[in-house]
Amino acid sequence: MLKFVILALVAYVFFRALKNWISGGGPAGRQQATGNAADDVLIQDPVCKTYFTRRDGVHLRHEGRDLYFCSPECRDRYLLETSSPDDPSGED
Numbered sequence: 654m655l656k657f658v659i660l661a662l663v664a665y666v667f668f669r670a671l672k673n674w675i676s677g678g679g680p681a682g683r684q685q686a687t688g689n690a691a692d693d694v695l696i697q698d699p700v701c702k703t704y705f706t707r708r709d710g711v712h713l714r715h716e717g718r719d720l721y722f723c724s725p726e727c728r729d730r731y732l733l734e735t736s737s738p739d740d741p742s743g744e745d
């Protein structure tokens with residue numbers, strides 16, 4: 654009979670530890686990046702300083718860097734401001 658109680662206690666402790674581990678009791682359990690979580694990060698438009706999520710942004714790859722703008726208008730303005738006037742190969 655005592656053996657059964659000890660067994661039940663061990664099972665209870667084990668089950669509790671398992672449940673705690675599954676529900677993310679540790680610090681590692683909090684970050685559950687599910688693929689597209691990065692698309693929800695806020696980015697600031699370098700032209701008009703508006704904040705928006707990357708999912709809603711207009712992407713531009715410029716000089717090896719990934720840039721995001723709130724609208725195509727801001728993207729075009731950025732290209733106009735950054736492109737040097739004496740560069741004829743500005744069009745892509």
Ligand SMILES: [Zn+2]
Nearest residue numbers: 698701723727
């Ligand atoms: Zn903008």
